[in-house]
Amino acid sequence: MDSATLARRLVVMAKTCDPLLGKFSEDEKQVVIDLMKYLGADVVKMKVRNELHPSVVCGAYLLFRANGQEAPVSTKWSVEMIQRIKSSRLDESSLVADTVRRIAWARPMDPILLTRDGEELLEDGREVWRSNGRNIDPMTNLADPEDQVIPNSAGRHRYCCGKMFRRSVAKNSFVIYCEDCGLRVVVPNTVTTFRELRKYTTDLFRTLPDK
């Protein structure tokens, strides 16, 4: 199922369901589960309020992983999407287009090239953790991650899996370095966001002669 189909299903479902009552049909639950699977989340089940122990405080529902653990970030993200759609005044086709865009944002960024040899920066997230056999909730992006200012904790070194940091080192430049393998890439201060970093390295390596 592609993201436009998933977005359309979510829009139709969100407009008719009542999340505050905690009532969802099996089909409505499946809409949310299919969307989270598309995003790479390990989500297999939705429990609504009356299916949960009374001590569980929840808004509308909770999502669960295959191993039975709660998936709180996936739950929060999907509830926010439903509420955003419910309160929107956009017409249906604009709302579907807006939802497609937000689904794209929720996916991890494409890797960013860092060196001529093809080393890459990954947004800190599920791909790396999965390759390490760990399991975390993905998806915290509620805006386009490409427009984020590169934070001090910049991400992960692809394949190496070391954590990468941003640190100022000179008046006009900073470095992105890997704490595990020692890779160090100097970047001018004119680069502030991930999108600008992607453009900078792509342009740089395009203009360098082939080795």
Ligand SMILES: [Zn+2]
């Ligand atoms: Zn590394």
